[in-house]
Amino acid sequence: MRAWFFSENAYPDLPPETEYDSIRVTLPNSLYDPKKGAALYDRYIDEWLVAEEEGLDIMLNEHHQTPTCVDPAAPLVLAALARLTSKARLLLLGNPISNRRDPVRVAEEMALADILSHGRLEVGFVRGVPYELAAANSNPVRTNERHWEALDLILKAWTTRDGPFSHEGQFFHHRNVNIWPRPYQDPHPPVWVSATSPGGAARVGSRGFVQATFLTGFGGTPRVYESYRQGWREAGRGAVTPVNRLAYAPLLYTSPDPARARAGAEQLLWYLKANKVPVHYKNPPGYVPVDVNVRFLRGAMPQLAASIKDLNVEKAIEAGIMFAGTPDQVFEQVKHFYGKVGGFGHMLLMGQAGFLDHEDTVHGIRTFARDVYPRLKEAFPDDAASGADEERVQAVAG
Amino acid sequence: MKHHFLHTGDVELEWHETGEGAPILYLHGGQGFFPDDAFVAELARTRRVIVPSHPGFGKSSLPDWLDCVSDIAHVHLALLDYLGLDEVDVVGCSIGGWIAAEMGTMSPERFGRIVLAAPVGIKVGPVDRLDVPDIFALSQEQVTGLFYHDAAKFRFDASAHSDDRLTIIVRNRETLTLLTWEPYMHNPKLRHRLQRVTAPTLILRGGSDGFVSADYANAYARLIPNASVETIEAAGHNIAEERPEALAARVEAFLADPQTTKTLWRNAG
Numbered sequence: 001m002r003a004w005f006f007s008e009n010a011y012p013d014l015p016p017e018t019e020y021d022s023i024r025v026t027l028p029n030s031l032y033d034p035k036k037g038a039a040l041y042d043r044y045i046d047e048w049l050v051a052e053e054e055g056l057d058i059m060l061n062e063h064h065q066t067p068t069c070v071d072p073a074a075p076l077v078l079a080a081l082a083r084l085t086s087k088a089r090l091l092l093l094g095n096p097i098s099n100r101r102d103p104v105r106v107a108e109e110m111a112l113a114d115i116l117s118h119g120r121l122e123v124g125f126v127r128g129v130p131y132e133l134a135a136a137n138s139n140p141v142r143t144n145e146r147h148w149e150a151l152d153l154i155l156k157a158w159t160t161r162d163g164p165f166s167h168e169g170q171f172f173h174h175r176n177v178n179i180w181p182r183p184y185q186d187p188h189p190p191v192w193v194s195a196t197s198p199g200g201a202a203r204v205g206s207r208g209f210v211q212a213t214f215l216t217g218f219g220g221t222p223r224v225y226e227s228y229r230q231g232w233r234e235a236g237r238g239a240v241t242p243v244n245r246l247a248y249a250p251l252l253y254t255s256p257d258p259a260r261a262r263a264g265a266e267q268l269l270w271y272l273k274a275n276k277v278p279v280h281y282k283n284p285p286g287y288v289p290v291d292v293n294v295r296f297l298r299g300a301m302p303q304l305a306a307s308i309k310d311l312n313v314e315k316a317i318e319a320g321i322m323f324a325g326t327p328d329q330v331f332e333q334v335k336h337f338y339g340k341v342g343g344f345g346h347m348l349l350m351g352q353a354g355f356l357d358h359e360d361t362v363h364g365i366r367t368f369a370r371d372v373y374p375r376l377k378e379a380f381p382d383d384a385a386s387g388a389d390e391e392r393v394q395a396v397a398g
Numbered sequence: 399m400k401h402h403f404l405h406t407g408d409v410e411l412e413w414h415e416t417g418e419g420a421p422i423l424y425l426h427g428g429q430g431f432f433p434d435d436a437f438v439a440e441l442a443r444t445r446r447v448i449v450p451s452h453p454g455f456g457k458s459s460l461p462d463w464l465d466c467v468s469d470i471a472h473v474h475l476a477l478l479d480y481l482g483l484d485e486v487d488v489v490g491c492s493i494g495g496w497i498a499a500e501m502g503t504m505s506p507e508r509f510g511r512i513v514l515a516a517p518v519g520i521k522v523g524p525v526d527r528l529d530v531p532d533i534f535a536l537s538q539e540q541v542t543g544l545f546y547h548d549a550a551k552f553r554f555d556a557s558a559h560s561d562d563r564l565t566i567i568v569r570n571r572e573t574l575t576l577l578t579w580e581p582y583m584h585n586p587k588l589r590h591r592l593q594r595v596t597a598p599t600l601i602l603r604g605g606s607d608g609f610v611s612a613d614y615a616n617a618y619a620r621l622i623p624n625a626s627v628e629t630i631e632a633a634g635h636n637i638a639e640e641r642p643e644a645l646a647a648r649v650e651a652f653l654a655d656p657q658t659t660k661t662l663w664r665n666a667g
Binding site: 025026134137139140141142145170278279280281284285286290291293294297298 | 535536
């Protein structure tokens with residue numbers, strides 16, 4: 001198992017929720033103090049450097065027009081980390097390519113970051129959460145179609161070596177694609193795609209990209225991973241899907257001191273709870289399929305949303321969206337989750353959120369890296385087969 | 399009401415027909431068309447009314463190449479070809495008004511008279527101000543407040559609809575989003591083309607319309623050679639839904655008025 005330390009660069013100093021309509025899209029940036037913000041970036045970058053020092057890999061994400069993740073231009077932070085670090089793999093998960101107007105520019109940004117880091121880059125692509133659509137003025141309809149056309153264009157831009165090619169697609173038009181530099185890694189950096197629904201995951205599996213799912217817990221993760229495996233098999237990639245194709249992002253905090261572990265975990269819940277957003281930004285028409293929206297109108301709630309109201313540390317752990325406690329407890333929780341979901345090879349640790357301060361964040365990173373991660377690597381090898389227990393036994397025997 | 403499908407190219411177009419007499423093409427607004435429509439029932443007392451469900455609305459298909467209002471105008475012109483209607487009157491509401499306006503620029507000779515009820519489709523204000531409010535950045539309740547004079551009567555209640563109807567409602571809203579998201583609620587070229595419309599044109603606006611302003615309606619009229627603006631009181635943006643009889647009466651009177659004649663193109667003299 002590989003562990004990646006993931007921070008969303010939160011800016012938590014906000015007025016009470018009653019004083020604003022939405023924490024995303026419309027919150028005025030008059031509430032942002034640039035001096036405080038600059039100090040936060042220094043701190044967050046330092047935390048990534050501690051993660052590298054402790055043997056973890058590094059993950060960044062990009063979001064727009066929200067204080068929960070003040071990283072609106074992730075390639076910039078990625079470029080800084082490419083020069084500040086020397087050994088950690090750098091995962092940008094991800095580029096919201098449904099909402100980017102120019103995929104070739106994305107190809108250039110990622111190729112440059114791969115060069116700057118001497119080949120340590122891993123590139124993630126995301127469709128983007130629904131609130132991003134308003135920020136980008138990106139049409140909520142046909143986001144999947146745009147996503148895949150953009151992804152294929154980026155892959156071709158990275159791998160074409162003999163001069164310009166043209167692309168006259170449904171959504172994107174270029175007549176002279178010939179990026180400089182090309183990626184350091186040959187033919188290109190590893191590709192990740194996030195999907196939290198079974199439908200999306202099957203397509204990722206058919207392409208063999210690494211599949212990441214965020215906070216889907218015991219309830220959602222097995223279906224997503226099984227869909228991935230089905231896509232993998234149907235594309236003729238083999239009967240066995242290795243765990244290194246599957247990634248999971250939980251909230252995670254650990255400390256040898258149970259009280260400190262609990263206090264840190266409670267701080268991480270900010271990420272889920274600081275999410276006051278009106279329906280029209282959470283679910284613009286066309287973002288999810290018609291039949292899903294009909295179910296919503298009938299009163300069904302998105303799985304995670306239904307339980308946020310009364311979420312606490314115990315319930316988050318019970319749901320599999322948080323691993324928290326002493327190192328032994330965290331190891332056992334991850335082991336249990338691994339077994340229930342059929343195995344996964346990458347853990348994307350959300351180890352900072354809200355008001356969790358620098359000292360406590362670093363403490364959590366170090367404790368995990370020294371007391372949990374070695375056991376995870378030993379217990380869950382990267383080349384293991386994924387799947388239900390009986391399926392894995394058959395796969396190994398075959 | 400008769401219910402049909404026309405296959406034109408790769409579009410399967412659902413269309414409805416009711417009434418007898420000279421034909422009217424009715425182009426529905428963003429909420430779509432349902433056969434129990436009171437406005438169409440009123441018009442059908444004296445006229446044959448033809449109502450296509452725009453591609454992506456109702457049971458009409460939505461091919462992946464179709465992503466703008468001009469595309470729909472072409473599909474509806476194909477319907478007129480199929481029906482052998484060389485000239486019709488056309489009534490369009492909201493986005494249907496936009497479609498009617500586009501059709502009027504593409505084939506001006508086919509339209510005897512045009513009624514645009516609270517049409518969108520043009521951009522006339524400055525770059526830093528929306529001409530019409532962003533309905534995708536408002537709550538359902540706020541949108542209802544903009545769209546009706548008496549909003550309390552038109553609160554959306556999912557439990558009042560069958561699953562099939564809800565599916566159509568949701569799909570209609572998704573297609574409306576696809577078509578109008580960017581540029582928002584307009585075709586920047588349309589304002590330059592409207593001078594080609596030759597039909598006498600009546601632009602109607604609900605007195606309580608919080609979406610299409612009086613200034614906007616007047617700007618539209620100034621772009622069409624033979625156009626006038628009138629107000630229907632006690633109605634919001636969705637005039638056909640809120641005051642079907644009043645709208646139908648005014649439309650019928652305008653379409654029947656023998657005094658109005660088609661405008662010759664300016665260069666014809």
